Amino acid sequence: MNLHYIQEIVNCFSLFDESGNLLGSASSPIQIWKDGDCIEQSSTDIWYAICAAVKAACSLADVAGEEVSGLGFAATCSLVAVDADGSPVTVSWSGDARRNVIVWMDHRAVKQAERINSCNSPVLQYCGGSLSPEMQPPKLLWVKDNLQESWSMAFRWMDLSDWLSYRATGDDTRSLCTTVCKWTYLGHAHMEQINEKDSRDMEACGWDDDFWEEIGLGDLVERHHAKIGRSVAFPGHALGSGLTPAAAKARNLELGLAAGTPVGSSLIDAHAxxxxxxxxxxxxxxxxxxxxxxxxxxxxxxxxxxxxxxxxxxxxxxxxxxxxxxxxxxxxxxWLTEGGQSATGASLDYIADNHVASPHLANRAASQSISLFELLNKILESMMHDLKTPFLAALTNDIHVLPDFHGNRSPIADPKAKGMVCGLTLDTSEKQLALLYFATVQGIAYGTRHxxxxxxxxxxxxxxxxxxxxxxxxxxxxxxxxxxxxxxxxxxxxxxxxxxxxxxxxxxxxxxxxxxxxxxxxxxxxxxxxHPSKDPKVKKYHDAKYRVFRELYEQQLSHRSIMAQALD
Incomplete structure (x- = not known):
């Protein structure tokens, strides 16, 4: 019998064999609430979706639950709140208890991030010099500032992937991935201390208590950091006694796997x-x-x-x-260095979904059983031949996009940055949409080059x-x-x-x-x-567009300053 390893990424469940071959995969939809900068989910809904996907994937792969030899979780770096009984605690203005997850891309905590960054704590040097509102301390401070009842009720604050591991095993050990990347945990301090003791000692000793006190969240230090993580381990560390009988049992809303199946400590999805x-x-x-x-x-x-x-x-x-x-x-x-762009796929979806030509093109794509973006790629190829442009990229010579529609995560670290498009006309054709999409793809690539x-x-x-x-x-x-x-x-x-x-x-x-x-x-x-193009004209062209890309942000800063002075 082959060994099978599983991963679950929020609502998707996949099985791999011992050679790393994908045997089967299934997903189940999850609910999301969006209201301005507030984006929320339900941990209960996510767990039920996982349970449904597990059964579907095992059936598709013709693998029995008891054949599964290991389990791993990865998820977005979203913040989960639960009470002492493990029940959800609302993080929503609505008061809806189901909505106990602040999604990673939620930007409600911009002001809290600014307050934290003004403290200039030494921990900030380990996250590029400043915290993003997408990280957990600003979100925690927002809840304390705005939802006092929820703050007092919450018994555990967890990254989503750690919560999934905890829900599966009952072991509250957190991952170095989540705590170091999103919570300001100092992994190097953690390892220095456990090296002096015993490698099996997973006590969380990388928290900087002065930081939490300084930003107004000193109550999270209480009981040896019980609310944010008493113990921390490498990703893949075997948790507890594996899958608990309650999580494993094959009833409607659980996994249908064998109790005791080893479960590794988690990863954020990107890090996975x-x-x-x-x-x-x-x-x-x-x-x-x-x-x-x-x-x-x-x-x-x-x-x-x-x-x-x-x-x-x-x-x-x-x-x-x-x-x-x-x-x-x-x-x-x-040591991990992590750059990022807050919205890439989301930016392309936004550009496509909000263009007048999109519904018609979407119907054409569906009739050809291809995606909208595949159809746009075909349109661009036809345009290159029809217009006799020297190479495909040259189609966008007079349209430029700064795709910071959800702020700039790296390397400028400006959550207030906005998207910009230079070169719009009254053209509403599908060709114009194709060019706008192409220029956005290029803008994203220029951001990666930066x-x-x-x-x-x-x-x-x-x-x-x-x-x-x-x-x-x-x-x-x-x-x-x-x-x-x-x-x-x-x-x-x-x-x-x-x-x-x-x-x-x-x-x-x-x-x-x-x-x-x-x-x-x-x-x-x-x-x-x-491989990159060997045509020197392509390089010269992109060098020029990259210069325009960088200048768009400089212009935005200038415009921001002009308007700030007008409103002062």
Whole structure:
């Protein structure tokens, strides 16, 4: 019998065999509430969706629950509130108890983030110099400021992936990934202390109590940080006694797996993508697998609703406006640098959904059984031939997009940044939509180039990109990134790398591999390699557009200053 490893990413459940091959996958819809900057979900709804997806995926793969040998969770870095009984505590103005999850992209806590950043705590140097409103301390402070009853009721505050692990095992051990990246936990301090004791001692000793006191959340220090994490472990650490009988039993709203199934401590979904792809090196470059520094010359792009840019180093690298350095937050015993763009897939959806030509094009795409973006790619190819442009990218010579529709996460770290489009006309045709979409793709790629250049100028030596996630399946998107950044981009053999990365947690918890690092080398595999254009005209063109891209933000700052003076 083959061993099977599972990952669950919010509402998706996938099974992999011991060679890292995807056997089956299923998903179940989850509810989301959006009201301005407030975006909320229900942890109960998410759990029920997972349970439904588990049964569907096992059925599709023809795998019995007792055959599953390991379980791993990955999820968005959203904030979950529960009371002493594990019941949801509302984080919503509505008072609806179901709405106990503040979604990662929620920006309600901008003012709280500004207050925290004004304190200049030493912990801020480990997250690029300032906290984002997408991180957990600003969101926690917002709840305390605005929902006093919820604040007093909450017994545990958890990242969503940690809550899923806790719900499955009853073990409240948090992951170094979530706590270091989103909660200001100092992973290097944690490891320095447990090295002096016993490697099995998972006491959470990386919290900076002065920080929590200074920002007005000193009550979270009480009872040895019980509300935010008394114990912290490497991703993949086996939790408790595995799956509890209550979570495992095969009734309607539970998993239908065997009690005691090993469960690994969690990863944030983007970081699971990094684990699932970081060692995906072509056989022609296999000699680099023996080069212990080769992994430090790579950057993983996890491309979905947002894009995360993951690079690791042996030594800590401090980069203004870029999150980290985070010790062991993704790859154990490496420092993680994490850049990001808050809305990439979401920006493309926004551009498409709000154009008058979109409904008609969506119908045409459906009739051809392709996505809207595949159809737009075809339209662009036809336009290039019809207009006899020298290369595809030249179609956008007079339309430019700054895609900061949800602020700039990296490297400017400006949550107040806005999107900009230069070159609009009265044209409402499908061709105009195609150009606007293409210019947005390019704008996203220029943003990644900005992040890569910024990281390299501060000590990294990135020379190869690896890409995974939904947007990585779009050939135009990947080719533009390669051409604009000037680096080859490796696509993984397993396109669902986020799922594989989380499944690796189950494999490590089940003791199939001695470490996460070993599992990555064994289960990551390379697919296609996309090389940048060798045409010097393409490079010259993108250098010019990149200059315009950078100037758009400078113009925005100027406009912001002019209007601020007018309103002063």
């Amino acid at each position: 993508g990094g684990v699932g792809v970081m060692e995906s090196i072509p056989e022609s470059e296999s000699e680099t697998k023996d080069d212990k520094e080769a992994i430090c010359r790579r950057m993983v792009l996890v491309c979905g609703t947002s894009t995360c840019h993951m690079a690791v180093s042996r030594n800590k690298v401090f980069i203004p406006g870029v999150w980290g350095p985070y010790w062991s937050a993704m790859v154990p015993e490496f 992040i890569v250049e910024h990281c390299n100028s501060h000590g990294h030596k990135i020379e190869t990109l690896l890409a995974c996630g939904g947007l990585a399946k779009n050939p135009l998107y990947i080719q533009e990134h390669a051409d604009i950044i000037g680096f080859p981009i490796i696509l993984p053999k397993e396109s669902e790398s986020v799922l594989l990365g989380a499944a690796i947690l189950g494999a490590v918890a089940a003791k199939k591999y001695s470490s996460l690092n070993e599992a990555m080398k064994a289960l990551n595999a390379a697919g296609q390699v996309i």
